[in-house]
Amino acid sequence: MKKSSILVTGGAGYIGSHVVKQLLEKSEAEITIIDNLSTGTAGRIEALKSIAGEASRIEFIEADLADFSMIEGIFKAKSFDSILHFAASIVVPESVENPLKYYMNNTVNTTNLVRLANEYGVKNMIFSSTAAVYGEPKEVPVNESAQTEPINPYGMSKLMSERVIKDTASANDKFKFVVLRYFNVAGADMNGATSIEEIDPRIGQSFPNATHLIKIAAETALGKRERMYIFGEDYETEDGSCIRDYIHVDDLADAHLAALEYLESGGNSDIFNVGYGHGYSVKEVISVMKEVSGVDFEVEIAPRRAGDPAVLVSDNRKIKESIGWKPRYDDLALICKSALEWERKI
Ligand SMILES: NC(=O)c1ccc[n+]([C@@H]2O[C@H](COP(=O)([O-])OP(=O)(O)OC[C@H]3O[C@@H](n4cnc5c(N)ncnc54)[C@H](O)[C@@H]3O)[C@@H](O)[C@H]2O)c1
Structure with missing residues (x-):
């Protein structure tokens, strides 16, 4: 994998930190992590820094994606080839009680990130989506062209984000994406x-x-x-x-590296399930x-x-x-x- 500059949102979280670990071990990418530590932990950042070793290729910025001016400041100061976007609120029952938290943190903040990606010339985006976009599928195993009918605000906030990313890429041929719909990690x-x-x-x-x-x-x-x-x-x-369908987090992390390589080598924007089948x-x-x-x-x-x-x-x-x-x-x-x-x- 060639050396590139990657922004990872939510890199102090569970899945994001495993993907950063794989990037450190298997690529030469320079990595910037943005996380507000709402559910992420400083301990994971320390663990990642120690995996990175002396010549640290990770920079951690504690910031909230809702702080649009601070996030834009980061895009002004740094140039990113790709964004891996994990940051989100993820608890389904909470999304039913407090849907606006989910639409704001997941859909609105993703929309702003996509806007910045466009304005600052980011080429690739990998987005963490979920099997929750399928709702209660009529057929299993469920494939990517099955109907998407989320039955809770969490799933809907992710589906709406997918749509924002997809429409933006349709209008800008320099911006490509892979949406990964995770099963049970x-x-x-x-x-x-x-x-x-x-x-x-x-x-x-x-x-x-x-x-x-x-x-x-x-x-x-x-x-x-x-x-x-x-x-x-x-x-x-x-x-x-x-x-x-339970998938090991390190296999899911591998899927992100494979998706990044796919986009970097000219692959088309697409949506993929990630599970064991x-x-x-x-x-x-x-x-x-x-x-x-x-x-x-x-x-x-x-x-x-x-x-x-x-x-x-x-x-x-x-x-x-x-x-x-x-x-x-x-x-x-x-x-x-x-x-x-x-x-x-x-
Ligand atoms: N865990 C699963 O089984 C699963 C399944 C399907 C999809 N996903 C998706 O994967 C992604 C990562 O999930 P996870 O399990 O690692 O959860 P997590 O809560 O461990 O990670 C999310 C990270 O994002 C950060 N964050 C949240 N809102 C933020 C904001 N406004 N600004 C900055 N940082 C913010 C949190 O502090 C945390 O570090 C999410 O997008 C989630 O929807 C997870």
């Missing part, structure tokens, strides 16, 4: 481990009051929660619990977490939650065929173990 930094026993993450997921199943299962295994809940066991699946039920995930932790923690059955489709699994053929992304960690035990080992450290 989990796990932590593999840090070069070649076996499950060697896993020793330097960064991982630290979201406060997480709603992510694998993180909650890891917290419960370590006694940070008394018990955990399965929301519904009467779905039309083999064991009655919901099925999701198969799923596991909530009960299977819990049983694997029990196995890798050796703890038979308490699990209760609770009623279904509104808006949870029975099965949500990606059709991932497009990203594999178009940009040559190859997952390395498609292994539920490994994903659970990496999440657990990170959870021990925080």
